[in-house]
Amino acid sequence: MAPVVHARDLQVGYGEAPVCAPVTFTLEEGAAVALVGANGSGKSTVLKTVLGLLDPLGGDVQVLGRPVDERETSFRREVSSVLDDDAYFPALTVAEHLYLTARGHGVLGAKAEVAALLEEFGLADHARATPVSLSSGQRRRLLLAAGFARPRSLLVLDEPEQRLDQRMRARLADLLRAERDAGGAVLIATHDPDLVAAVCTRAVHVSDEASLVLEPAEAADRIARVAL
Numbered sequence: 001m002a003p004v005v006h007a008r009d010l011q012v013g014y015g016e017a018p019v020c021a022p023v024t025f026t027l028e029e030g031a032a033v034a035l036v037g038a039n040g041s042g043k044s045t046v047l048k049t050v051l052g053l054l055d056p057l058g059g060d061v062q063v064l065g066r067p068v069d070e071r072e073t074s075f076r077r078e079v080s081s082v083l084d085d086d087a088y089f090p091a092l093t094v095a096e097h098l099y100l101t102a103r104g105h106g107v108l109g110a111k112a113e114v115a116a117l118l119e120e121f122g123l124a125d126h127a128r129a130t131p132v133s134l135s136s137g138q139r140r141r142l143l144l145a146a147g148f149a150r151p152r153s154l155l156v157l158d159e160p161e162q163r164l165d166q167r168m169r170a171r172l173a174d175l176l177r178a179e180r181d182a183g184g185a186v187l188i189a190t191h192d193p194d195l196v197a198a199v200c201t202r203a204v205h206v207s208d209e210a211s212l213v214l215e216p217a218e219a220a221d222r223i224a225r226v227a228l
Contacts (some may be wrong), residue, residue, distance in 0.1 A: 002065030003028045004154050004185035005050060011058035012042060012049045019045050022059055023211040025204045029153075032176060034196045036219050037206040042160050046085070046206060049185065051081055051156060064153060068198035078107070080152035082143050084159065084171035088131045094118070094142055095127040098149050105150035113149065120169065120175070121145040137163040148175065154185045161192040173198040177185035 013019045020042030027033045035043040036082050048054045050061055052070030061068055064078055069098045074170040089097050098117055102110035118124040121141040131139055147155060155176075161169050167191065176186050176199045190196060196203055203219030205212040214222070 001029070002062070004031075004186060005059045005061070005063055006072045006134070007046075007050065007059070009059035010046070010056055010061050012045045012054065013057050014045075014054070016057065018057055019207050020206050021210045023206060024059075025202070025211075025213060027185050027187055029185055030180055030183045031201045032180045032188070034200040034201050034203040034216070035059065035189040036191070036196065036203050036204050036214075036223055039191075041206045041208070041226055043206050046157050047081075047083065047156055047187065051079065051083075062067060065108055075198075078152070078153040079156065080147050080150055080154070081158075082147040082158040083156075083158045084143075087143060088139065088146075090130065091095060093128050093130055094123055094134070097113070097131065098145055101146045101149045117145040117149055120148075120171070137165070137168075140164060140176060141168065144172065152184065154187065155179060157188045157190075159189055159191065161190060161195055169195065182188075186223065189221060193223040196223065 005025045007020040008024050011022045023046055035046055037043055049056050050062055050063065052068040069075055093154050095114055095118065098114045098202065099110055102113050107113055118127055122142060124142055126134060126138060131142060144160055160172060164172065173195055180186055196216050199215045203214045203216055205214055
């Protein structure tokens, strides 16, 4: 079977200006890959290119064995992502937002699924609140919950640990590990060494010099040393 994501000498950037060295990695079913590196190194740009939000400047990337085209129904059906902090419906309540996401992607028993996600992400007491009334951490949990509210073969998260307390970070690690163990594929950009060590099967260090494929323990150690 084709890997879920295959990037070969993938050059990413804006206009004609690359933001990092070419990146090569493969992500299979039941695996998790972390993109690590300094702020501004190009991790988010790699994610956006994998998702088809930016065209590659060079090299090649395929998702689920096909060239990336985020306009295709089949691509949108298989790929769930959480990138931006403002990607919510401001006029809907937290519960309505999750229910619309679930039902829009054909989830059966959407009400039960939403109830479980509200509990999982500590949002049950805010089910009737609108996103603008939430704290930044609560909004982050809402968006992450929405990423889990729909069927998917690939889950893409950009720094999912942002604005989460330690307990919620640990719970997120449990959820991502369960995603991987159930056969899903996870691609994340992160600065959290504990998340890399707990979840990921491989890591890619992104920089302007060269991309390096690392074992999770080595990547976590690099992140921790930079943070000291």
